[in-house]
Amino acid sequence: MTEVKIGAARVSRIEESYEPNFEAAKFFADWQPDVVDRHRDWMVPDHYDPASGFLKLSVHSWLISIGGRTILIDACVGNHKPRPARPKWHLMQTRYLERLAEAGVRPEAIDMVMCTHLHMDHVGWNTRLDNGRWVPTFPNARYLFSQADYDHYLALDRDPQTGPVNQGSFRDSVLPVAEAGLADMVSGAHTVDEHLSIDPAPGHTPGTVAIKLASRGEGAVFCGDILHHAVQVFHPEWNSFACADAVSARKSRRRVLEDCAGSGALLMPAHFGAPFVCNIDERGSRFTPRFA
Template sequence: MVEVRLGAGTAVRIEESYEPNFEARSFFPDWDAAVVDRHRDWLVPAHYDEASGFLKLSIHSWLLKIGGKTILIDTCVGNHKPRPHRPKWHLMETKYLERLKAAGVEPDQIDMVMCTHLHVDHVGWNTRLENGKWVPTFRNAEYVFSRADYDHYLKLDSDPASGPVNGGSFRDSVLPVVEAGLTRMVDGAAQLDEHLKVEPAPGHTPGTIAIQFDSRGEKALFCGDILHHALQVYHPEWNSFACADGVGARKSRRAALEHCAGNGARLMPCHFGAPFSCHIDHKGDGFVPRFGGQF
């Protein structure tokens, strides 16, 4: 279990899966195989499986404790969810809730759930199956969603020509929470409390948000899919196949890296391989990741 001290708080990584799961050349349209040799010392095996040519991406949440609050950031894919479009995610049976409990937290102790965007692998544990019905997993939590993302996917999902969207996750992992009256929709920038601020970071999805954290002078940025992989620190021009607006995604990615390099904020991604988070340094007109001598 990875725990990161952040000022007066802690962030614990709650793993759902960590395996080679996407073919690199399909995931990144700009993939250049020569990048493996340039970065082999840190890339293999924690971030890339050379035998298969697959990226090794983690899918995890960050459990943040600060100021007496227990906050869960991004909620992975979830169990029992029908996802035939992604066989590795179809009807999963993982020990996610057991790992949350091992971190000292039961679902009913979560005060806030924050989703950086509403894609299938960031909303799944918002709900769980009980008696054939999808119900909120974290019954006492306030769920923070981006209004822009919610409105975008609600419109698409309501259109018979396009719905259900996001592999069905909007219907089984987002709408039940809204219908239960547990959501807080944020529009644009929003200061949630003394430690947490939301900033719009559109591109990957229309309403992607960056979550800025500050405590006792220590800063962090929970970036969701603004960056999927540590290689994007070196290549912020690389978009994934899932980025809806390529220009906006590149702009938001560079802004996130500038934010971290400029003020020392620790980058807290949801998909980087071990060691799962890092600091960012400027190098020329670009960036390099840094964590405990690795990378």
Template sequence: MTEVKLGGATVQRIEESYEPNFDAKMFFPDWQPGVVQEHRDWLLPNHYDEPSGFLKLSVHSWLLTVGGKRILIDTCVGNHKSRPHRPKWHLMETPYLARLKAAGVEPDQVDMVMCTHLHVDHVGWNTRLENGKWVPTFKNAKYVFSRADYDHYLKVDTDPKTTPANAGSFRDSVLPVVEAGLSQLVDGAARLDENLEVEPAPGHTPGTIAIKFESRGEKALFCGDILHHALQVYHPEWNSFACAEAIGARKSRRAALEHCAGSAARLMPCHFGAPFTCHIDHKGSGFVPRFDGSF
């Protein structure tokens, strides 16, 4: 289990899956095969599977413990969720909650859940199946969602001309939380407490947020899908197939990298391969990741 110390806080990675799961050419429309040879020294085997040509992406949450509070950032795909559009995620059965328990936390002990955006692989464990009904997994937590994302996907979900938003995840993993009165919708930039603030980072979705953290002078940026893969540090112009608005996604990605390179904030992504987190350094007019082994 990856564990990071940030000032007076501890961050633990709660894995759901980690495997070659997306064809690189499909995932990144700008993919160039030459990047494999160029970055071979770090890309293999943790970030790319050469035989299949698939990116090796992790799907995980970050469990942040600070000041006696337990905060879960992004909640993966979830178990028993119907996701036929993505066979690897369809009706999953993973020991995610057992891994959370191994990190020392039961679901009822989680104080806050934060979703960087409302895509299917970031909201799944918000709910679990109980007696045939989707109920909040973390019943004592406040769930923080971006109002911009919530309003966008609510409109998509209720439009009779569209399919259920995010392959149904809005209905089974977001609405039950709102209906239970556990949601906190944030507008724009907001400070949540002495350690946490959120800032709009639209592009990947209309309401994607960047979560900034600071404790005792140490900083981190929980970036969700602002960056999916470490290659985007070298190529911030690369959008994934899932980015809704290309110009905004590139702008938000560069802003995240500038923030980390300029402030020494640790980048805490949700999908990077091992070692799953890094620092960012400037190099010329661009950036490089620094997998410094300090965790």
């Protein structure tokens, strides 16, 4: 288990899966095979699988303990969720909740769940299957959702031409939380408390946010899918196939990298391979990751 100290905060990585799961050339339209040769020293084997040509991506949550509160950032894919268009994520059976318990936390102990955006691999464990119904996994938590993302996907989901969206994840992993009265919608820049704040970072989705943690002069930025893979630190102009607004996604990615480089905040992505976190160094207009 990856564990990081940020001031008084203890941050733990709760893994759902970590494997080669997307073909690099299809994931990034700008992908060039020689990028592996240039970055082989850090990319293989933790971030790229040469045998398959697949990116090796982690799917995990970040668990924060600070000030007597326990916060979960991003909720992965979830068990029993029907996702036939993504075979590796279809009807998953993982030890996610057991790993949460190994970190010393029961679902009932989570005070807040924060989703960087509402794609299927960031909302799945918001709910669990209980006697054929999807019910909130963390019954005592408040769930913070981006109002922009919620409104966007709600409209699409209700439209008979487009719904259900995100392979049904909005219906089975977001709406049950809202219907249970546990969702808090956030718009624009938002201060959660003295340690946590939210900055809008649209592009990957309309309501993608960066979540910032600050404690005792130290900081971290939980970037969700603003960056999927560490190669994007070197190439912030690279968007994934899943970025809805290419121009805004590039702007948000560069802004996060500049923020981390300028402040010294640790970058805490949702999908980077081992060691899963990094600092960002900047020289001119170029960035490099500095792995712990």
